[in-house]
Amino acid sequence: MEILMAILASILFATAIYNLLQKQFLRIIIGTVLLSHAAHLFLLTMGKLKRGNPPVLVEGVTNYTDPLPQALILTSIVISFGVTSFLLVLAYRTFTLNKSDNMDELRGSSDE
């Protein structure tokens, strides 16, 4: 099962990167969303799958799933949510100001 999940994660990575390399702002955002999904799946798979009960202590149970990747992923989900919403608003702002969502037309200022 871990192999299958590794393959799924790498497909997610590949599509995320492909979206990231596009010119349209929205596709780039979709890319970042997919990238964080891929990273979460990757982390979870590294902690081995289906090896015990949910990591909530219950009387008499000694066999729990590795809680550490889950803690990491939980942090990451929240952070990537922050990033996604910021990027969305940034895209919205950029579009209202510049009337363009094409990254090639939004290159840096000329005095650099």
Added chain:
Amino acid sequence: MIYAVFAPILFAIVIPFLSRMKHKIHTGWLILPVPLLVFIYFVSFVGSGFESQVSNYSWIPSLDISLSFHLDGLSLLFALLISGIGSLVVLYSIYYLDREERLGHFYTYLYIFMTAMLGVVLSDNVFALYAFWEFTSLSSFLLIGYWHFKERSRYGAIKSLLITVSGGFSLLAGLISLTIVTGTTSIREMVGQPDVILESSFFPLILIFLLLGAFTKSAQFPFHIWLPDAMEAPTPVSAYLHSATMVKAGIYLMARFSAIFGGEPSFFMLLSLFGIITLVCGSYMAVRQTDLKAILAYSTISQLGMIMAMLGFGTDIAIFAAVFHILNHATFKGSLFMIAGIVDHETGTRDIRKLGGLMTFMPMSATLALFGTFSMAGVPLPFLNGFYSKEMFFDASLQLSGYAGTFVEIVAIVLPYLAVIGSIFTFVYSMYLFFGTFRGKYKEEQLPVKPHEAPFMMLLSPIILVSGVIIIGLFPNLFNNGLLTHAADAVFGDEVTKEISFWHGFIPPLYMSLTVVILGAILVLTKTKWERVYNILPGNFSFNRIYDWGVNQLEASSNRITFTYMNGSLRLYMVLLLASVTAITGTALFISDGINFEVSDVAPVTVHEVLIAIVMALAAIATIFVTNRLAAILVVGVVGYGLAILFVLYSAPDLALTQLIVETVTVALFLLCFYHLPNLTKRTESIAHRGVNIIISIGFGALMLVMSISAYNSQFFDTISDYFTENSYKLGGGDNIVNVILVDFRGLDTLFEVSVLFGAGLAIYTLIRFRKNKGAK
């Protein structure tokens, strides 16, 4: 001793605070005691019974780098110059620099320099010496660029930094080779084993590296071009760094190592030849200048060349003369720079063509300048110190025998003639400097300010220096036993005894001096006829042009190279980053045999999980092709919700919950924004771009696949998860292990996570809130 070295830089910390009171009291007064105390401390060592002192402070023992200070005769001479002239320069600057200037900056840089320079001449450890050496370059850069609003200042500062620091790198290379050859980082221990160094196969490299370091720092031909441009610094700085101390660091270095290299024909050849060329070129160039400080700058170059040549000669008399001239040059050149500053200050110009006849207005300055210039010219008068060292120089140049080899012999024959030629020009520009400024016709209409004598306190520093000129001239043996012989001993490595006397009888050096005076006087008197010749022969400008061309080319080509990849295209940045990550990680995995596909201990595969995985994969691929906004939200949502289901299946209820909530909010956000944004367009990239994109995405995906499978199979450390499982209730007091990790064991991480979220929220709020003020950001 460490306190004496670090006193200025430690004191520099409080200078910015002191400079706040500059309107009540000039900052210079408050900080003047520091170099003065250091000077008094070093004076206490002077005496015929002087013995070298060592004090050790550990710094980086693992690399054999320590702050070990070694005070011998040579170091003592330099330390006295640094602290003594430092005090005079601070005193002088109180009247030179207006209170409106950024005094805090000025004195901070100056005191950083003072410590650095003391460190250079006192360090016994070569790496500590190098560190101090570079600090002198840096503080010189800051001081030259002190009036940073002037274009010439910036140019001069960058030029001096580029040249001296590249020389510094060369020095570092030389010092590292020396350390490798001798197996020690202490200069004293290196000096103790000259045979090891001279016979090593690294010897030519070491010599060239060290010479490059010394030549760039001491403005030797052809690296002298930075010194005239450094004259953009305030005059106290020129008097201090660029004539008395910093430019002598290269001389110091050569003197320090001449105990090792002395007697080597290559060392003699390179040092004498370049020294003499510098002497002749510098003095010739000085004659052509019209700016007072430029004359003094070229004069400094030529005098440095003379000292360098004497170190190259390597005989006991030459070395004694070199040490003597270091002291003399500091006195007369320091005073002349200060006088030039006074003239500039009181008349508003330094252009010698506009100056003239100032003697009646500034009698004191004129008298001081008279002594300074005549001493510099080497006029044979018993109360001018410049004459003594110059005559010793002639004497030394005549005693160059004992070197075998035809070429070396020819050089030894030519050297005295070159020495005379250089000295003739020295005589000419010295006279020109004095008579051009203080005698001749007074050109009132050309002066911006009506000239008048400077205040006495401003004259005090040059007066003290000129008194030094006269005292050394009248009683040359006063400094002999207490200071100079110790310094010469340290350089020569053996006892040097030398009586300085004015009259030697009718011997060749006297004839040489007389030739200089007579020919020089003729050249001065017939100056109008020669002016054309001075203007025809270009010398120096070709080197300046090479430097300018080199710097421009360097800037232009680095610009070109940078803009090939920093072109503002986000896609290109991503391509470069991801390609490098993939290539480097992939290669590293491959080389280190990290790839491991042998899988054991995996969970069983079930049908519904496979179905979910297939749906997620298809949805992810669909994001690439979809052109409808709503469809895009849906397929991204499918991936997210699919992940949530996987979390449920893999015993991660907290994750599933969070993922569901976040996914829902994200989809809502997407919907909100899509309302305002244009529809997704068809991808319009070129085929080449598309090809690159595909290769990179697939390459990165494949890398992650290989990495995850390989990582899954290898475990190098015990997991720390068991600790959390065991202690969750005991230490954290919670049943939900994930929650306990987040809020307790790794609580600080979560705090930062919350602050990231807070920052994002703030940014979003700002972006939306100010949408009305278009263009008014």
